[in-house]
Amino acid sequence: MKKFTITFALTIIAVLLAATPCSAKGKAKHVVLIGLDGWGAYSVPKADIPTIKQFMADGAYTLEKRSALPSSSAINWASMFMGAGPELHGYTQWGSKTPELPSRVLNEHGIFPTVFQLLRDAQPEAEIGCLYEWDGIKYLVDTLALSHHAQAPDYNKHPEALCTMAETYIKEKRPVLLAVCFDNPDHVGHQAGHDTPEYYAKLKELDAYIARIIQAVKDAGMLKETIFIITADHGGIEKGHGGKTMNEMQTPFIISGKNVKKSGEFHESMMQYDVASTIAYIFGLKQPQVWIGRPMKQVFK
Template identity: 30%
Template sequence: MRLLTFLWLLPLLAVAAPRTEHVFIFSFDGCNPTILQQAEAPTIKRLAAEGAHTWQANTIIPSKTLPSHTSMLTGVDISQHGIDWNDYFPMRGVVKVPTIFSLTKAAKPDLTTALFCGKIKFRHLWLKDSLDMFNCGGAYTYGPIPASEEKKLVPATDVAAQAAPYIVEKKPQLCFIHFPDIDSAGHKYGWASPEQMEAFKVCDGALANVLAAIERAGILDTSTIILTADHGGKDKGHFEPIINNTTIPWVAWGQGVKKQHSITKPTLYTYDTAATALWLLDVARPENLDGEVVEEAFE
Protein backbone atom coordinates (compact mmCIF):
# COMPACT_ATOMS: atom_id res chain seq x y z
CA MET A 1 0.00 0.00 0.00
CA ARG A 2 2.85 2.40 0.87
CA LEU A 3 4.48 1.67 -2.48
CA LEU A 4 1.22 2.33 -4.33
CA THR A 5 0.73 5.59 -2.43
CA PHE A 6 4.29 6.70 -3.27
CA LEU A 7 3.83 5.85 -6.93
CA TRP A 8 0.56 7.80 -6.97
CA LEU A 9 2.25 10.85 -5.42
CA LEU A 10 5.32 10.72 -7.67
CA PRO A 11 3.86 12.91 -10.46
CA LEU A 12 2.75 15.49 -7.90
CA LEU A 13 6.18 15.54 -6.31
CA ALA A 14 7.74 16.05 -9.72
CA VAL A 15 5.47 19.02 -10.44
CA ALA A 16 6.22 20.56 -7.05
CA ALA A 17 9.98 20.56 -7.54
CA PRO A 18 11.57 23.85 -8.63
CA ARG A 19 12.67 23.89 -12.25
CA THR A 20 15.89 25.59 -11.24
CA GLU A 21 17.66 26.36 -7.99
CA HIS A 22 18.68 29.95 -8.72
CA VAL A 23 17.10 32.71 -10.82
CA PHE A 24 19.11 35.79 -11.79
CA ILE A 25 17.34 38.64 -13.58
CA PHE A 26 19.52 41.30 -15.22
CA SER A 27 17.95 44.54 -16.42
CA PHE A 28 19.84 46.79 -18.79
CA ASP A 29 18.14 50.15 -18.30
CA GLY A 30 17.28 51.79 -21.63
CA CYS A 31 18.35 48.86 -23.79
CA ASN A 32 16.89 49.33 -27.25
CA PRO A 33 17.35 45.84 -28.77
CA THR A 34 18.02 47.18 -32.27
CA ILE A 35 20.91 49.24 -30.94
CA LEU A 36 22.06 46.33 -28.76
CA GLN A 37 22.54 44.18 -31.84
CA GLN A 38 24.89 46.83 -33.25
CA ALA A 39 26.84 47.24 -30.01
CA GLU A 40 29.95 45.52 -28.71
CA ALA A 41 28.24 43.22 -26.24
CA PRO A 42 29.74 39.73 -26.65
CA THR A 43 28.41 38.29 -23.39
CA ILE A 44 24.80 39.31 -23.99
CA LYS A 45 24.96 38.11 -27.58
CA ARG A 46 26.53 34.78 -26.58
CA LEU A 47 23.81 34.06 -24.04
CA ALA A 48 21.14 35.02 -26.57
CA ALA A 49 22.66 32.73 -29.22
CA GLU A 50 23.14 29.80 -26.84
CA GLY A 51 19.80 30.10 -25.07
CA ALA A 52 16.31 31.37 -25.96
CA HIS A 53 15.71 34.95 -27.00
CA THR A 54 13.54 37.55 -28.68
CA TRP A 55 14.39 41.11 -29.68
CA GLN A 56 10.66 41.93 -29.91
CA ALA A 57 9.41 41.84 -26.31
CA ASN A 58 7.33 44.72 -24.97
CA THR A 59 7.38 46.93 -21.93
CA ILE A 60 4.39 48.79 -20.46
CA ILE A 61 3.10 52.21 -21.36
CA PRO A 62 4.33 54.63 -20.17
CA SER A 63 7.79 53.24 -20.88
CA LYS A 64 9.45 54.74 -17.81
CA THR A 65 12.05 53.15 -15.56
CA LEU A 66 10.24 52.79 -12.24
CA PRO A 67 6.77 51.88 -13.55
CA SER A 68 8.30 49.41 -16.02
CA HIS A 69 10.55 47.75 -13.45
CA THR A 70 7.61 47.54 -11.07
CA SER A 71 5.71 45.54 -13.69
CA MET A 72 8.79 43.41 -14.34
CA LEU A 73 9.08 42.50 -10.66
CA THR A 74 5.39 42.25 -9.71
CA GLY A 75 3.89 40.62 -12.80
CA VAL A 76 1.11 43.21 -13.16
CA ASP A 77 0.49 46.25 -15.34
CA ILE A 78 0.48 49.81 -14.05
CA SER A 79 -3.31 49.74 -13.59
CA GLN A 80 -2.77 47.23 -10.78
CA HIS A 81 0.52 48.23 -9.19
CA GLY A 82 -0.21 51.97 -9.30
CA ILE A 83 3.38 53.23 -9.49
CA ASP A 84 3.11 55.88 -12.19
CA TRP A 85 5.92 58.13 -10.97
CA ASN A 86 9.55 57.85 -11.99
CA ASP A 87 11.60 59.32 -9.14
CA TYR A 88 12.17 58.42 -5.52
CA PHE A 89 9.40 59.93 -3.40
CA PRO A 90 9.73 58.51 0.12
CA MET A 91 6.32 59.85 1.22
CA ARG A 92 4.60 57.64 -1.36
CA GLY A 93 5.78 54.51 0.40
CA VAL A 94 6.28 51.12 -1.20
CA VAL A 95 4.42 49.25 -3.91
CA LYS A 96 0.98 48.06 -2.78
CA VAL A 97 1.03 44.68 -4.56
CA PRO A 98 3.34 41.70 -3.88
CA THR A 99 6.69 41.48 -5.61
CA ILE A 100 8.44 38.31 -6.72
CA PHE A 101 10.64 38.73 -3.65
CA SER A 102 7.76 38.96 -1.15
CA LEU A 103 5.92 36.07 -2.80
CA THR A 104 9.05 33.92 -2.73
CA LYS A 105 9.74 34.74 0.92
CA ALA A 106 6.13 34.02 1.91
CA ALA A 107 6.18 30.64 0.18
CA LYS A 108 9.77 29.64 0.99
CA PRO A 109 11.18 31.70 3.87
CA ASP A 110 14.54 29.93 3.78
CA LEU A 111 15.34 31.11 0.25
CA THR A 112 17.70 34.06 -0.12
CA THR A 113 16.54 37.08 -2.13
CA ALA A 114 18.62 40.04 -3.25
CA LEU A 115 18.31 43.24 -5.29
CA PHE A 116 21.30 45.19 -6.62
CA CYS A 117 20.47 48.40 -8.45
CA GLY A 118 21.96 51.55 -9.88
CA LYS A 119 19.05 53.83 -8.97
CA ILE A 120 17.83 54.43 -5.43
CA LYS A 121 14.20 54.70 -6.55
CA PHE A 122 14.07 50.90 -6.53
CA ARG A 123 13.44 51.31 -2.79
CA HIS A 124 9.77 51.71 -3.72
CA LEU A 125 9.87 47.98 -4.52
CA TRP A 126 11.36 46.95 -1.18
CA LEU A 127 8.49 45.45 0.79
CA LYS A 128 9.39 44.75 4.40
CA ASP A 129 10.92 41.29 4.99
CA SER A 130 11.01 40.57 1.26
CA LEU A 131 14.74 41.06 0.65
CA ASP A 132 17.79 39.70 2.40
CA MET A 133 19.85 42.30 0.56
CA PHE A 134 18.97 45.67 -0.93
CA ASN A 135 22.11 47.20 -2.39
CA CYS A 136 22.52 50.48 -4.28
CA GLY A 137 26.25 51.08 -4.20
CA GLY A 138 26.25 49.58 -0.71
CA ALA A 139 23.96 47.58 1.56
CA TYR A 140 20.96 49.34 3.13
CA THR A 141 18.80 48.65 6.14
CA TYR A 142 15.03 48.97 5.89
CA GLY A 143 13.92 52.52 6.64
CA PRO A 144 14.54 56.16 5.68
CA ILE A 145 17.61 57.28 3.75
CA PRO A 146 19.36 60.67 3.83
CA ALA A 147 17.80 63.29 1.55
CA SER A 148 21.18 63.68 -0.13
CA GLU A 149 20.83 60.17 -1.56
CA GLU A 150 17.41 60.57 -3.17
CA LYS A 151 18.97 60.99 -6.64
CA LYS A 152 21.69 58.38 -6.12
CA LEU A 153 23.03 56.78 -9.31
CA VAL A 154 25.49 53.87 -9.24
CA PRO A 155 27.31 52.79 -12.45
CA ALA A 156 27.19 49.21 -13.68
CA THR A 157 30.78 48.39 -12.75
CA ASP A 158 30.06 49.32 -9.13
CA VAL A 159 26.75 47.44 -9.10
CA ALA A 160 28.57 44.33 -10.34
CA ALA A 161 31.36 44.85 -7.79
CA GLN A 162 28.76 44.88 -5.01
CA ALA A 163 26.83 41.89 -6.35
CA ALA A 164 29.75 39.54 -7.09
CA PRO A 165 31.06 38.85 -3.55
CA TYR A 166 27.53 38.57 -2.17
CA ILE A 167 26.66 35.95 -4.78
CA VAL A 168 29.80 33.96 -4.05
CA GLU A 169 29.08 33.98 -0.32
CA LYS A 170 25.28 33.77 -0.11
CA LYS A 171 24.31 31.99 -3.36
CA PRO A 172 20.88 33.67 -3.56
CA GLN A 173 17.98 31.76 -5.02
CA LEU A 174 16.37 34.91 -6.45
CA CYS A 175 18.55 37.86 -7.44
CA PHE A 176 17.79 40.97 -9.50
CA ILE A 177 20.62 43.12 -10.88
CA HIS A 178 20.10 46.49 -12.58
CA PHE A 179 22.63 48.33 -14.74
CA PRO A 180 21.76 52.02 -15.43
CA ASP A 181 24.56 53.16 -17.76
CA ILE A 182 22.87 52.72 -21.15
CA ASP A 183 19.94 54.87 -20.05
CA SER A 184 22.21 57.52 -18.49
CA ALA A 185 24.28 57.82 -21.67
CA GLY A 186 21.15 57.90 -23.82
CA HIS A 187 19.63 60.82 -21.95
CA LYS A 188 22.88 62.77 -21.98
CA TYR A 189 24.26 61.98 -25.43
CA GLY A 190 21.47 60.23 -27.35
CA TRP A 191 20.48 56.66 -28.12
CA ALA A 192 23.03 54.99 -30.45
CA SER A 193 25.55 57.76 -29.74
CA PRO A 194 29.22 56.71 -29.43
CA GLU A 195 28.95 57.34 -25.68
CA GLN A 196 25.97 55.03 -25.39
CA MET A 197 27.69 52.34 -27.47
CA GLU A 198 30.52 52.50 -24.93
CA ALA A 199 27.93 52.12 -22.16
CA PHE A 200 26.67 48.92 -23.80
CA LYS A 201 30.24 47.61 -23.70
CA VAL A 202 30.64 48.55 -20.04
CA CYS A 203 27.36 46.91 -19.03
CA ASP A 204 28.26 43.78 -20.97
CA GLY A 205 31.51 43.62 -19.02
CA ALA A 206 29.61 44.06 -15.76
CA LEU A 207 27.37 41.15 -16.74
CA ALA A 208 30.44 39.02 -17.47
CA ASN A 209 31.84 39.83 -14.03
CA VAL A 210 28.64 38.75 -12.28
CA LEU A 211 28.44 35.57 -14.35
CA ALA A 212 31.99 34.79 -13.29
CA ALA A 213 30.90 35.23 -9.66
CA ILE A 214 27.98 32.84 -10.20
CA GLU A 215 30.47 30.34 -11.56
CA ARG A 216 32.85 30.86 -8.61
CA ALA A 217 29.91 30.25 -6.29
CA GLY A 218 29.51 26.83 -7.89
CA ILE A 219 25.91 27.45 -8.95
CA LEU A 220 26.18 28.28 -12.65
CA ASP A 221 24.89 24.85 -13.69
CA THR A 222 21.87 25.18 -11.41
CA SER A 223 21.00 28.76 -12.36
CA THR A 224 18.64 30.26 -14.91
CA ILE A 225 19.60 33.70 -16.22
CA ILE A 226 17.11 36.21 -17.66
CA LEU A 227 18.38 39.30 -19.49
CA THR A 228 15.92 42.07 -20.27
CA ALA A 229 15.25 45.83 -20.02
CA ASP A 230 12.68 48.30 -18.78
CA HIS A 231 12.40 50.26 -22.05
CA GLY A 232 14.28 51.23 -25.19
CA GLY A 233 14.89 54.75 -26.39
CA LYS A 234 15.24 57.17 -29.30
CA ASP A 235 17.10 60.47 -29.61
CA LYS A 236 17.46 61.50 -25.93
CA GLY A 237 14.26 60.06 -24.47
CA HIS A 238 11.99 57.04 -24.14
CA PHE A 239 8.61 58.32 -22.91
CA GLU A 240 6.68 58.43 -26.21
CA PRO A 241 4.63 55.27 -26.99
CA ILE A 242 6.63 54.33 -30.09
CA ILE A 243 8.34 51.06 -31.01
CA ASN A 244 11.85 52.38 -30.34
CA ASN A 245 10.85 53.05 -26.74
CA THR A 246 8.51 50.17 -25.92
CA THR A 247 10.43 47.27 -27.50
CA ILE A 248 12.86 45.43 -25.23
CA PRO A 249 15.07 42.32 -25.38
CA TRP A 250 14.24 39.15 -23.49
CA VAL A 251 16.85 36.39 -23.16
CA ALA A 252 16.85 33.19 -21.09
CA TRP A 253 19.96 31.07 -20.59
CA GLY A 254 21.02 28.28 -18.27
CA GLN A 255 19.30 25.44 -16.48
CA GLY A 256 16.22 24.19 -18.31
CA VAL A 257 16.44 26.68 -21.18
CA LYS A 258 16.06 25.55 -24.78
CA LYS A 259 19.26 25.76 -26.75
CA GLN A 260 19.56 28.16 -29.68
CA HIS A 261 15.85 28.96 -29.68
CA SER A 262 14.21 32.06 -31.15
CA ILE A 263 11.09 32.81 -29.11
CA THR A 264 8.01 33.16 -31.30
CA LYS A 265 5.54 34.26 -28.59
CA PRO A 266 4.01 37.36 -30.25
CA THR A 267 3.03 39.14 -27.03
CA LEU A 268 5.89 38.74 -24.58
CA TYR A 269 5.60 41.54 -22.02
CA THR A 270 7.86 42.71 -19.25
CA TYR A 271 5.47 41.41 -16.58
CA ASP A 272 5.99 37.90 -18.03
CA THR A 273 9.43 38.04 -16.39
CA ALA A 274 7.86 37.93 -12.93
CA ALA A 275 5.53 35.07 -13.82
CA THR A 276 8.41 33.09 -15.30
CA ALA A 277 10.70 33.62 -12.30
CA LEU A 278 8.01 32.42 -9.88
CA TRP A 279 7.27 29.41 -12.08
CA LEU A 280 10.95 28.49 -12.23
CA LEU A 281 11.19 28.52 -8.42
CA ASP A 282 7.83 26.77 -7.99
CA VAL A 283 6.29 29.68 -6.13
CA ALA A 284 2.51 29.99 -6.51
CA ARG A 285 1.46 32.83 -8.79
CA PRO A 286 -1.42 35.14 -7.78
CA GLU A 287 -4.56 34.73 -9.87
CA ASN A 288 -4.62 38.41 -10.79
CA LEU A 289 -1.19 38.29 -12.44
CA ASP A 290 -1.09 39.91 -15.87
CA GLY A 291 2.15 38.09 -16.67
CA GLU A 292 2.31 34.71 -18.37
CA VAL A 293 5.04 32.11 -18.07
CA VAL A 294 7.30 32.09 -21.13
CA GLU A 295 7.19 28.29 -21.24
CA GLU A 296 8.27 28.26 -24.86
CA ALA A 297 11.77 29.22 -23.77
CA PHE A 298 12.21 26.09 -21.62
CA GLU A 299 12.59 22.38 -22.15
Protein backbone atom coordinates (compact mmCIF):
# COMPACT_ATOMS: atom_id res chain seq x y z
CA MET A 1 0.00 0.00 0.00
CA LYS A 2 2.84 2.36 0.95
CA LYS A 3 4.63 1.63 -2.35
CA PHE A 4 1.41 2.30 -4.27
CA THR A 5 0.93 5.66 -2.48
CA ILE A 6 4.47 6.81 -3.31
CA THR A 7 4.11 5.73 -6.94
CA PHE A 8 0.75 7.49 -7.22
CA ALA A 9 2.18 10.69 -5.71
CA LEU A 10 5.14 10.66 -8.10
CA THR A 11 2.77 10.16 -11.02
CA ILE A 12 0.68 13.18 -9.96
CA ILE A 13 3.81 15.33 -9.60
CA ALA A 14 5.02 14.28 -13.06
CA VAL A 15 1.68 15.18 -14.62
CA LEU A 16 1.65 18.59 -12.92
CA LEU A 17 5.20 19.34 -14.05
CA ALA A 18 4.37 18.36 -17.60
CA ALA A 19 1.33 20.62 -17.59
CA THR A 20 3.17 23.64 -16.14
CA PRO A 21 4.66 26.01 -18.73
CA CYS A 22 8.34 26.74 -18.35
CA SER A 23 8.50 30.45 -17.52
CA ALA A 24 12.31 30.35 -17.46
CA LYS A 25 12.53 29.45 -21.12
CA GLY A 26 12.60 33.03 -22.38
CA LYS A 27 14.92 35.88 -21.45
CA ALA A 28 12.33 38.69 -21.32
CA LYS A 29 8.61 39.27 -21.76
CA HIS A 30 8.99 42.19 -24.17
CA VAL A 31 11.35 43.20 -26.98
CA VAL A 32 11.49 46.66 -28.54
CA LEU A 33 13.51 46.68 -31.76
CA ILE A 34 14.49 50.15 -33.01
CA GLY A 35 15.94 50.25 -36.51
CA LEU A 36 17.62 53.27 -38.11
CA ASP A 37 17.74 52.98 -41.90
CA GLY A 38 21.15 53.90 -43.28
CA TRP A 39 22.97 54.10 -39.92
CA GLY A 40 26.58 53.13 -40.49
CA ALA A 41 28.68 51.83 -37.62
CA TYR A 42 31.50 54.18 -38.65
CA SER A 43 29.43 57.08 -37.25
CA VAL A 44 29.03 55.87 -33.68
CA PRO A 45 32.30 57.17 -32.16
CA LYS A 46 31.70 60.65 -33.61
CA ALA A 47 27.96 60.94 -32.99
CA ASP A 48 26.32 62.90 -30.15
CA ILE A 49 23.93 60.13 -29.16
CA PRO A 50 23.92 59.93 -25.34
CA THR A 51 20.88 57.67 -25.05
CA ILE A 52 22.29 55.11 -27.46
CA LYS A 53 25.73 55.27 -25.87
CA GLN A 54 24.19 54.69 -22.45
CA PHE A 55 22.63 51.52 -23.84
CA MET A 56 26.07 50.49 -25.08
CA ALA A 57 27.50 51.04 -21.61
CA ASP A 58 24.66 49.20 -19.87
CA GLY A 59 24.51 46.21 -22.23
CA ALA A 60 26.41 44.63 -25.11
CA TYR A 61 27.14 45.76 -28.64
CA THR A 62 29.11 45.26 -31.81
CA LEU A 63 30.01 47.76 -34.52
CA GLU A 64 30.87 44.92 -36.89
CA LYS A 65 27.49 43.41 -37.76
CA ARG A 66 27.53 42.90 -41.53
CA SER A 67 24.70 43.57 -43.93
CA ALA A 68 23.69 41.03 -46.53
CA LEU A 69 24.62 41.99 -50.08
CA PRO A 70 23.69 44.22 -51.73
CA SER A 71 23.91 46.62 -48.79
CA SER A 72 20.48 48.12 -49.41
CA SER A 73 17.19 48.48 -47.58
CA ALA A 74 14.57 45.85 -48.45
CA ILE A 75 17.03 42.98 -48.70
CA ASN A 76 18.46 43.80 -45.26
CA TRP A 77 15.21 44.55 -43.45
CA ALA A 78 13.99 41.23 -44.83
CA SER A 79 17.11 39.46 -43.59
CA MET A 80 16.76 41.14 -40.18
CA PHE A 81 13.19 39.86 -39.81
CA MET A 82 13.48 36.54 -41.68
CA GLY A 83 16.57 34.94 -40.20
CA ALA A 84 18.12 34.20 -43.60
CA GLY A 85 19.79 35.92 -46.54
CA PRO A 86 18.55 36.76 -50.04
CA GLU A 87 19.56 33.37 -51.40
CA LEU A 88 16.78 31.89 -49.24
CA HIS A 89 14.15 34.59 -48.63
CA GLY A 90 14.46 35.85 -52.21
CA TYR A 91 14.31 39.64 -51.64
CA THR A 92 17.33 40.90 -53.55
CA GLN A 93 16.90 44.63 -54.27
CA TRP A 94 16.70 47.87 -52.30
CA GLY A 95 12.96 48.22 -52.92
CA SER A 96 11.81 44.60 -53.15
CA LYS A 97 8.11 44.18 -52.37
CA THR A 98 7.94 40.56 -53.45
CA PRO A 99 10.82 38.10 -53.80
CA GLU A 100 12.72 38.22 -57.09
CA LEU A 101 13.89 34.68 -56.35
CA PRO A 102 11.37 32.06 -55.23
CA SER A 103 11.44 31.94 -51.44
CA ARG A 104 12.84 28.59 -50.31
CA VAL A 105 9.74 27.99 -48.17
CA LEU A 106 6.48 29.84 -47.55
CA ASN A 107 4.46 30.00 -44.36
CA GLU A 108 0.67 29.81 -44.17
CA HIS A 109 0.47 33.50 -45.12
CA GLY A 110 2.42 32.93 -48.32
CA ILE A 111 5.61 34.67 -47.16
CA PHE A 112 9.02 33.48 -45.96
CA PRO A 113 8.90 32.80 -42.18
CA THR A 114 9.49 35.90 -40.06
CA VAL A 115 10.21 36.30 -36.36
CA PHE A 116 6.79 37.94 -36.04
CA GLN A 117 5.08 34.80 -37.34
CA LEU A 118 7.17 32.56 -35.04
CA LEU A 119 6.04 34.58 -32.04
CA ARG A 120 2.42 34.60 -33.23
CA ASP A 121 2.44 30.81 -33.52
CA ALA A 122 3.87 30.45 -30.02
CA GLN A 123 1.73 33.16 -28.40
CA PRO A 124 -1.52 33.49 -30.38
CA GLU A 125 -2.84 36.29 -28.16
CA ALA A 126 0.38 38.33 -28.08
CA GLU A 127 0.34 42.00 -29.06
CA ILE A 128 2.84 42.30 -31.90
CA GLY A 129 3.40 45.56 -33.75
CA CYS A 130 5.48 47.29 -36.39
CA LEU A 131 5.59 51.06 -36.96
CA TYR A 132 7.57 52.61 -39.79
CA GLU A 133 8.23 55.61 -42.00
CA TRP A 134 9.23 53.82 -45.22
CA ASP A 135 6.27 51.99 -46.72
CA GLY A 136 8.57 49.26 -48.03
CA ILE A 137 8.71 47.78 -44.52
CA LYS A 138 5.13 46.48 -44.69
CA TYR A 139 6.03 44.04 -47.46
CA LEU A 140 8.72 42.38 -45.31
CA VAL A 141 7.12 41.83 -41.90
CA ASP A 142 4.24 39.42 -42.62
CA THR A 143 1.47 41.84 -41.71
CA LEU A 144 -0.96 38.95 -41.19
CA ALA A 145 1.14 37.90 -38.19
CA LEU A 146 0.94 41.36 -36.63
CA SER A 147 -1.65 42.79 -34.28
CA HIS A 148 -0.96 46.29 -35.58
CA HIS A 149 1.13 47.99 -38.23
CA ALA A 150 1.09 51.58 -39.40
CA GLN A 151 3.10 54.03 -41.48
CA ALA A 152 3.86 57.48 -40.11
CA PRO A 153 2.80 60.51 -42.17
CA ASP A 154 5.28 62.54 -44.24
CA TYR A 155 8.36 63.11 -42.10
CA ASN A 156 9.06 66.52 -43.63
CA LYS A 157 5.72 67.77 -42.32
CA HIS A 158 5.51 65.64 -39.15
CA PRO A 159 9.07 64.81 -38.01
CA GLU A 160 8.02 63.48 -34.59
CA ALA A 161 5.06 61.42 -35.80
CA LEU A 162 6.67 57.97 -35.69
CA CYS A 163 8.04 58.58 -32.20
CA THR A 164 4.63 59.75 -31.00
CA MET A 165 2.94 56.73 -32.58
CA ALA A 166 5.38 54.42 -30.78
CA GLU A 167 4.83 56.16 -27.43
CA THR A 168 1.06 55.86 -27.72
CA TYR A 169 1.10 52.24 -28.87
CA ILE A 170 3.47 51.16 -26.10
CA LYS A 171 1.43 52.81 -23.37
CA GLU A 172 -1.92 51.59 -24.66
CA LYS A 173 -1.05 48.05 -25.80
CA ARG A 174 2.16 47.02 -23.96
CA PRO A 175 3.34 44.96 -26.96
CA VAL A 176 5.28 41.75 -26.54
CA LEU A 177 7.29 42.58 -29.66
CA LEU A 178 7.48 45.97 -31.35
CA ALA A 179 9.64 47.05 -34.27
CA VAL A 180 10.02 50.81 -34.83
CA CYS A 181 11.75 51.60 -38.13
CA PHE A 182 13.05 55.13 -38.65
CA ASP A 183 13.93 56.01 -42.25
CA ASN A 184 15.68 59.35 -42.17
CA PRO A 185 19.38 58.65 -41.67
CA ASP A 186 19.14 57.11 -45.14
CA HIS A 187 17.43 60.19 -46.61
CA VAL A 188 20.06 62.53 -45.18
CA GLY A 189 22.78 60.19 -46.41
CA HIS A 190 21.43 60.40 -49.95
CA GLN A 191 20.84 64.15 -49.88
CA ALA A 192 23.64 65.70 -47.81
CA GLY A 193 25.91 62.66 -47.63
CA HIS A 194 27.15 60.23 -45.05
CA ASP A 195 29.63 61.40 -42.44
CA THR A 196 28.45 65.01 -42.79
CA PRO A 197 27.25 67.54 -40.17
CA GLU A 198 23.69 67.03 -41.42
CA TYR A 199 23.98 63.27 -40.94
CA TYR A 200 25.23 63.63 -37.36
CA ALA A 201 22.49 66.18 -36.60
CA LYS A 202 19.92 63.60 -37.72
CA LEU A 203 21.42 60.94 -35.45
CA LYS A 204 21.26 63.36 -32.52
CA GLU A 205 17.59 64.03 -33.27
CA LEU A 206 16.80 60.31 -33.44
CA ASP A 207 18.63 59.70 -30.17
CA ALA A 208 16.14 62.03 -28.50
CA TYR A 209 13.25 60.05 -30.01
CA ILE A 210 14.74 56.82 -28.70
CA ALA A 211 14.88 58.38 -25.22
CA ARG A 212 11.17 59.13 -25.50
CA ILE A 213 10.40 55.55 -26.53
CA ILE A 214 12.33 54.27 -23.51
CA GLN A 215 10.34 56.59 -21.27
CA ALA A 216 7.12 55.24 -22.78
CA VAL A 217 8.25 51.72 -21.87
CA LYS A 218 8.85 52.94 -18.31
CA ASP A 219 5.46 54.62 -18.19
CA ALA A 220 3.83 51.39 -19.39
CA GLY A 221 5.40 49.50 -16.47
CA MET A 222 7.34 47.23 -18.85
CA LEU A 223 10.93 48.35 -18.32
CA LYS A 224 12.09 45.58 -15.99
CA GLU A 225 10.82 42.90 -18.39
CA THR A 226 12.01 44.46 -21.66
CA ILE A 227 15.03 43.98 -23.91
CA PHE A 228 15.89 46.82 -26.29
CA ILE A 229 17.70 46.25 -29.58
CA ILE A 230 18.97 49.21 -31.62
CA THR A 231 20.37 48.41 -35.04
CA ALA A 232 20.31 49.25 -38.76
CA ASP A 233 19.86 47.72 -42.19
CA HIS A 234 22.98 49.18 -43.84
CA GLY A 235 25.39 52.11 -43.71
CA GLY A 236 26.64 54.25 -46.55
CA ILE A 237 29.47 56.13 -48.21
CA GLU A 238 29.31 59.61 -49.72
CA LYS A 239 25.69 59.83 -50.99
CA GLY A 240 24.95 56.17 -51.59
CA HIS A 241 25.06 52.55 -50.50
CA GLY A 242 24.64 49.10 -51.95
CA GLY A 243 28.32 48.33 -52.44
CA LYS A 244 30.94 46.29 -50.66
CA THR A 245 32.80 48.87 -48.55
CA MET A 246 32.84 48.40 -44.79
CA ASN A 247 31.16 51.79 -44.29
CA GLU A 248 28.21 50.46 -46.29
CA MET A 249 28.18 46.97 -44.79
CA GLN A 250 28.96 47.41 -41.10
CA THR A 251 26.09 48.46 -38.83
CA PRO A 252 25.69 48.70 -35.06
CA PHE A 253 23.89 46.10 -33.01
CA ILE A 254 23.18 47.25 -29.46
CA ILE A 255 21.25 45.19 -26.94
CA SER A 256 20.37 46.08 -23.35
CA GLY A 257 17.77 45.27 -20.73
CA LYS A 258 16.40 42.23 -18.93
CA ASN A 259 18.96 39.39 -18.64
CA VAL A 260 21.50 41.12 -20.91
CA LYS A 261 25.06 41.22 -19.61
CA LYS A 262 26.76 44.54 -19.06
CA SER A 263 29.67 43.25 -21.10
CA GLY A 264 30.34 46.02 -23.60
CA GLU A 265 31.70 45.39 -27.07
CA PHE A 266 31.79 41.89 -28.50
CA HIS A 267 33.68 40.75 -31.57
CA GLU A 268 32.00 37.45 -32.43
CA SER A 269 30.88 37.39 -36.04
CA MET A 270 27.35 38.73 -36.53
CA MET A 271 25.29 38.97 -39.69
CA GLN A 272 22.04 40.80 -40.42
CA TYR A 273 19.96 37.63 -40.18
CA ASP A 274 21.32 36.93 -36.70
CA VAL A 275 19.02 39.68 -35.39
CA ALA A 276 15.92 37.55 -36.00
CA SER A 277 17.59 34.55 -34.41
CA THR A 278 18.52 36.56 -31.33
CA ILE A 279 14.93 37.79 -30.90
CA ALA A 280 13.66 34.23 -31.34
CA TYR A 281 16.12 33.09 -28.66
CA ILE A 282 14.90 35.80 -26.27
CA PHE A 283 11.36 34.42 -26.53
CA GLY A 284 12.42 30.78 -26.44
CA LEU A 285 11.21 30.14 -29.99
CA LYS A 286 12.44 27.32 -32.16
CA GLN A 287 13.92 28.46 -35.45
CA PRO A 288 12.56 27.03 -38.69
CA GLN A 289 15.03 24.76 -40.46
CA VAL A 290 15.34 27.23 -43.35
CA TRP A 291 16.75 29.98 -41.13
CA ILE A 292 20.54 30.28 -41.07
CA GLY A 293 20.82 32.97 -38.39
CA ARG A 294 22.52 32.33 -35.07
CA PRO A 295 21.49 33.94 -31.78
CA MET A 296 24.09 36.02 -29.97
CA LYS A 297 23.83 33.87 -26.85
CA GLN A 298 27.01 35.27 -25.35
CA VAL A 299 25.34 38.60 -24.53
CA PHE A 300 22.84 37.07 -22.11
CA LYS A 301 23.11 36.22 -18.42
